[in-house]
Amino acid sequence: MMNALERRSTFALSSIFALRMLGLFMIIPVFAIEGQSYQYATPGLIGLAVGVYGLSQAILQIPFSLWADRFSRKPLIILGLLLFAIGGAVAALSHTIYGVIIGRAIAGAGAVSAVVMALLADVTREEYRTKAMATMGMSIGLSFVVAFSVGPWLTSLVGISGLFWVTTIMGLLAIAMLVFVPKTTRHHRSFQHGYLHQLKHVLSMGDLNRLHISVFSLHLLLTAMFIYVPSQLINFAHIPLSQHGWVYLPLLVIGVLFAFPSIILAEKYRKMRGIFLTAILGVIIGLAVLIFGFTSKYILLLGLGFFFVAFNVMEALLPSWLSKIAPIQSKATAMGVNASAQFLGAFVGGTLGGQLMKLHDTSVGWGILCVIALIWLIVSFSLRQPRYLSSMVLRLPETDVAHQWTEQLLAIDGIEEVVVMPDQHVAYVKLDKKVLNDDGRQRLTQLFGKELVI
Template sequence: MMNALERRSTFALSSIFALRMLGLFMIIPVFAVEGTSYQYATPALIGFAVGVYGLSQAILQIPFSLWADRFSRKPLIIFGLLLFALGGAVAAMSHTIYGVIIGRAIAGAGAVSAVVMALLADVTREEQRTKAMAIMGMSIGLSFVVAFSIGPWLTGLLGISGLFWVTTVMGLLAIFMLLLVPKTTRHHQKHNFDQGYLKQLKSVLKMADLNRLHFSVFSLHLLLTAMFIYVPSQLIEYGQIPLAKHGFVYLPLLLIGVLFAFPSIIVAEKYRKMRGIFLTAITGVILGLLVLVFGFTSKYILLLGLGLFFVAFNVMEALLPSWLSKAAPIQSKATAMGVNASAQFLGAFCGGTLGGQLLTLHQTAIGWSILLLIAVVWLVISFGLKQPRYLSSLVLTLPPEQDTNVLTQHILAVKGVEEVVVMAQQNVAYVKLDKRVLTDDGRQYLTQLFGKDLAI
């Protein structure tokens, strides 16, 4: 059961993620059609405008995350959200497709997704981590539901420039949510900060399972972005559904996906079946695309294929952050999440660019087949994943009038303890440990430090 601090922090950080993603996602289902109104617009440039935020995100996620492992995470998040808001304003005031591309690139430069995830990992216990990360994943899924439902409606009401102004407002609102998150101080068993940024990054890039997770998030968001450049025109042509009503298509499909995601997360965590659920979700993506290859000309087959994709997508969005938080090295947690976020947004960039190119093919079955092939390669690569390890957490009240730094050094000296996160204002510390490594002597020593029996 989450405690009050975890609930408040999870709500705030998930809201930051959702508000930011809401601003980004509202553009996706309408821009392939509405983007043609901009001067100099072509299908390729429209796809590039949708995906370019992913390119700047991909480039800057890793620098932001390297800094976040060494410095306070909150100021970095604020700076990134200000860039996001500025980019929305630039796009809103633009009259050419090139201006929109510049605005989207600036918005993407606020590359703090990994920093937000790392901060959430700091303020939640290991036993509640999957739940917290699942809630964050669900917030992304919910932002899809809302964005794809109201995006077409808001475009009709405010125009495409008004939609960009809404993204600016979303970014500014997200800054205020950060006030609900407690200030944290992190203490680690291992310190790699003296080896330089490049060695720190290389140590993360050498981990095979992390690289498989990075490829997974790249593939997922490539397919998602390409699909929403590619599918609106098909809903209009084959489904006879006007753009303004596309939200009524996406809403029920995404809600069904969210309903499937919750039990999947419970099974994955409670029964430690994360790998099996993960591979099943990729198979669901493949089945959805296979249906679209052969049935896109039928309105209801087209909707069936989209539904299968959305179910699998929501499960994956919930699983990936949780698995990554378990697999990432504690002392380089933000760095690993930064590489993952870079892969995610690079996938969005490639998906936007690919989707624009698919529009020029005028061979719909070939387009869906290309996306299907990418999903099959993803499944093959993911078979090498191993089940993640599971740590435990203790929530401890700090003893009065004791030097926190000295206390944390004593705790970290215990074999099996990997990290201590201190929230001094709340007088609380989270001790993250591996019960399989912790010895009886270690348990007794921790009991002596805190003057009471600990449930380990």
């Protein structure tokens, strides 16, 4: 069971993610209409104003994550959230579409998604990592549904400029949530390579690249679906646009109910690869159902249900798997590449979804998305079961010997990382039980003056 520190940190960091995403998502369902009120607005520039945020995110995730592996993570998160808040203010004060584009680009420059996930990995034990990541994934999904439901209503009250001010307020609230996350100091076997070598090393790892392709594919399909499906819910299910949030919310709840048992199977019984591939198969089944039954209200909802369940399971498993196989000293870098792939997938999915809407045969559009999912399954099939680390929670020794203590720990084969939380006087020691031998256990016993249960 998660301890109080892990629960508090998971809540705070998930809230940071949700507040950012809520501010971002509320703009999407209203800007195509409201954006026309800006001076110099054209359909192309309105689309750019929506999409430039994701482009900035995709470009700057990797630099932020490279820095996060060398420096303290919390100041970088604060910087990113400040940029997000400033960008919202610039857009709110703008009277031309160009000003909105600049504001959205500045907001997107606060590309700290990977840094937030890396910090969550720091402050949670390996055994509870997937549960923490799943909580973050659920918060993102919930913010999506709430934003699509609340965005149009809130715009009617405060206007599009007021909505941008709301994003600024949410960015500042997200900074305040960092108070609940403990100060951490990471210790691992040091490396002297430069940033380029660090990035090349991450990009050379086959299984990491398969996970990057996975998150790209997942968010491509998600974004394309949410551009492609609303008109079908209106035309075939006879559900007005204002009621679509009530379709997505139950599907999200059902997805959550399936996600948590999947997490237990993946972690407790070491079935992550099997659950992962089954989730991709669930996406394929959902899209196949939509190919043949989109004209029927209930079959359309069934296909969406399969997709949402699989999506929630994937959102929970992907960050956890990534944190398990990423190099300890380059964890944030790996997550940064993954986040860039996610935003690029959303960008490509949005573009593809717009093209699919032009098709005369709707089943062909669903067929194209199904083929993409099949390619994703083929690519992912060679994924290997991830390595499972364990964690110990230990009291810190006296301050003057703490640094020496961490060096002695890291000298033991099997000890991968020590995350120190000085304010709480504890440390998480992350280790590989398969590598830790009898000699290592003896050295741990000597170091602590008692035998540890490992």
